[in-house]
Amino acid sequence: xxxxxxxxxxxxxxxxxxxxxxxxxxxxxxxxxxxxxxxxxxxxxxxxxxxxxxxxxxxxxxxxxxxxxxxxxxxxxxxxxxxxxxxxxxxxxxxxxxxxxxxxxxxxxxxxxxxxxxxxxxxxxxxxxxxxxxxxxxxxxxxxxxxxxxxxxxxxxxxxxxxxxxxxxxxxxxxxxxxxxxxxxxxxxxxxxxxxxxxxxxxxxxxxxxxxxxxxxxxxxxxxxxxxxxxxxxxxxxxxxxxxxxxxxxxxxxxxxxxxxxxxxxxxxxxxxxxxxxxxxxxxxxxxxxxxxxxxxxxxxxxxxxxxxxxxxxxxxxx
Amino acid sequence: xxxxxxxxxxxxxxxxxxxxxxxxxxxxxxxxxxxxxxxxxxxxxxxxxxxxxxxxxxxxxxxxxxxxxxxxxxxxxxxxxxxxxxxxxxxxxxxxxxxxxxxxxxxxxxxxxxxxxxxxxxxxxxxxxxxxxxxxxxxxxxxxxxxxxxxxxxxxxxxxxxxxxxxxxxxxxxxxxxxxxxxxxxxxxxxxxxxxxxxxxxxxxxxxxxxxxxxxxxxxxxxxxxxxxxxxxxxxxxxxxxxxxxxxxxxxxxxxxxxxxxxxxxxxxxxxxx
Numbered sequence: 001x002x003x004x005x006x007x008x009x010x011x012x013x014x015x016x017x018x019x020x021x022x023x024x025x026x027x028x029x030x031x032x033x034x035x036x037x038x039x040x041x042x043x044x045x046x047x048x049x050x051x052x053x054x055x056x057x058x059x060x061x062x063x064x065x066x067x068x069x070x071x072x073x074x075x076x077x078x079x080x081x082x083x084x085x086x087x088x089x090x091x092x093x094x095x096x097x098x099x100x101x102x103x104x105x106x107x108x109x110x111x112x113x114x115x116x117x118x119x120x121x122x123x124x125x126x127x128x129x130x131x132x133x134x135x136x137x138x139x140x141x142x143x144x145x146x147x148x149x150x151x152x153x154x155x156x157x158x159x160x161x162x163x164x165x166x167x168x169x170x171x172x173x174x175x176x177x178x179x180x181x182x183x184x185x186x187x188x189x190x191x192x193x194x195x196x197x198x199x200x201x202x203x204x205x206x207x208x209x210x211x212x213x214x215x216x217x218x219x220x221x222x223x224x225x226x227x228x229x230x231x232x233x234x235x236x237x238x239x240x241x242x243x244x245x246x247x248x249x250x251x252x253x254x255x256x257x258x259x260x261x262x263x264x265x266x267x268x269x270x271x272x273x274x275x276x277x278x279x280x281x282x283x284x285x286x287x288x289x290x291x292x293x294x295x296x297x298x299x300x301x302x303x304x305x306x307x308x309x310x311x312x313x314x315x316x317x318x319x
Numbered sequence: 320x321x322x323x324x325x326x327x328x329x330x331x332x333x334x335x336x337x338x339x340x341x342x343x344x345x346x347x348x349x350x351x352x353x354x355x356x357x358x359x360x361x362x363x364x365x366x367x368x369x370x371x372x373x374x375x376x377x378x379x380x381x382x383x384x385x386x387x388x389x390x391x392x393x394x395x396x397x398x399x400x401x402x403x404x405x406x407x408x409x410x411x412x413x414x415x416x417x418x419x420x421x422x423x424x425x426x427x428x429x430x431x432x433x434x435x436x437x438x439x440x441x442x443x444x445x446x447x448x449x450x451x452x453x454x455x456x457x458x459x460x461x462x463x464x465x466x467x468x469x470x471x472x473x474x475x476x477x478x479x480x481x482x483x484x485x486x487x488x489x490x491x492x493x494x495x496x497x498x499x500x501x502x503x504x505x506x507x508x509x510x511x512x513x514x515x516x517x518x519x520x521x522x523x524x525x526x527x528x529x530x531x532x533x534x535x536x537x538x539x540x541x542x543x544x545x546x547x548x549x550x551x552x553x554x555x556x557x558x559x560x561x562x563x564x565x566x567x568x569x570x571x572x573x574x575x576x577x578x579x580x581x582x583x584x585x586x587x588x589x590x591x592x593x
Binding site for chain 2: 308309310311312313314315
């Protein structure tokens with residue numbers, strides 16, 4: 001690491017100490033060119049990825065899936081079935097890789113942990129009063145600790161959007177720091193809920209805020225509001241993690257979640273990752289898809305490539 | 320004033336209620352017109368559209384399906400002159416309208432003729448009811464272009480199936496015009512999908528497709544291709560309608576076979592109580 005990067009890093013770590021410093025820094029970030037970002041994202045979506053490149057992209061995308069179920073109707077049986085699928089997504093083809101992680105509510109963590117024990121599949125749990133985050137801090141931290149104790153090694157927290165939009169950045173910052181502490185060794189993914197942040201400028205600010213406070217991943221959405229992950233929002237977040245690494249030397253992952261349902265969409269995101277932040281992020285440790293129905297489409301496309309015959313949803317499990 | 324230039328028509332595919340060009344961008348010259356040359360991927364897209372339409376169409380009441388088919392017959396009658404201008408004989412158009420109405424009438428009667436109560440030795444009601452099989456791929460007969468097409472589409476969809484049809488490669492204009500009839504007749508998008516172009520290109524994809532439930536080989540004239548398609552169809556146990564004999568009389572009474580082959584019978588045992 002160079003001397004300048006080290007000094008920049010120490011400068012940035014001071015920011016959290018005062019509301020004014022944090023506000024000055026976040027509002028000093030350059031604005032996002034909305035038309036430019038949308039056009040760039042659309043342009044990157046036009047690449048044609050075929051044959052062997054497509055096969056590799058599909059396998060990579062499968063390894064990046066955070067197989068998610070976040071329903072009030074989740075039962076131990078349902079999440080066990082989901083975890084089993086995570087280990088071996090396509091029982092008919094042993095060469096199919098396992099997914100990145102399983103993502104469930106804290107109450108469901110113990111059942112998933114039983115199934116995943118000893119495997120390389122991570123166990124993520126949402127916490128901090130997901131999805132609204134509207135609960136006292138003590139409750140959120142207790143939620144987080146409970147999930148970690150039950151066996152989660154990744155925590156998906158939601159930021160306090162009310163405080164963020166009201167401009168109380170320190171409050172958001174302190175909550176993330178406290179949650180990170182409560183996580184212990186578990187990785188912390190910070191959900192920005194970009195659908196509620198209204199502007200790309202806010203997305204950029206929230207991304208930096210989450211990274212400054214110690215988040216290991218920044219994630220677009222909960223999947224519980226109408227607008228979830230979009231390509232331009234993900235582009236803005238990817239630029240933020242790229243700039244953050246350049247300034248501090250610390251690499252932060254990105255997880256678009258919600259609304260990504262087809263292989264085509266997933267491959268567009270992979271192209272965007274490669275073109276924006278480079279191959280360093282083309283790894284399940286640094287890029288994930290939060291999705292439930294995406295996996296079946298990936299498996300169908302994979303089957304098409306291996307057998308030459310179009311497959312159908314009847315041949316993959318419903319979840 | 321300069322002389323008016325007529326609008327030259329582009330004949331396109333019919334997928335999911337829309338009229339897209341082939342994703343391959345190809346077309347071929349036939350009947351003095353440029354017609355889209357459907358590719359394997361168009362067939363894939365058509366199956367996706369057909370599958371998406373199954374739930375709504377199979378779930379509609381038989382009465383409602385019948386009404387929509389009558390409406391299609393009305394629209395077909397209204398375009399009689401247009402079909403004649405395309406070279407379809409007038410009596411063939413009339414026969415096609417009659418055929419369509421005949422099948423429309425069967426929508427709420429087939430379950431009574433083909434299903435019903437079964438006598439069983441026990442205190443049960445035992446009832447059989449025919450249900451649609453799902454997505455049906457159809458290779459339409461080469462000619463008669465209109466009557467042949469109507470005679471393969473109507474029996475498949477009247478019971479609640481959705482179809483992907485590979486149309487007559489040599490006379491596709493009647494098919495594209497029929498698509499315009501269907502698009503304006505309350506038929507939900509995706510229930511009928513038409514692919515113009517080469518049978519050898521689209522049919523093998525449809526026959527091998529795991530998300531297609533049945534295939535009608537009526538229009539396949541090459542015995543070797545027909546055998547190959549049957550082998551492909553066996554992979555997921557598709558229901559198969561064999562090719563029609565070369566001397567098949569399309570004007571004759573079609574019988575119920577085309578409808579009943581594309582059905583699954585559901586039988587329910589229900590305790591009688593006392």
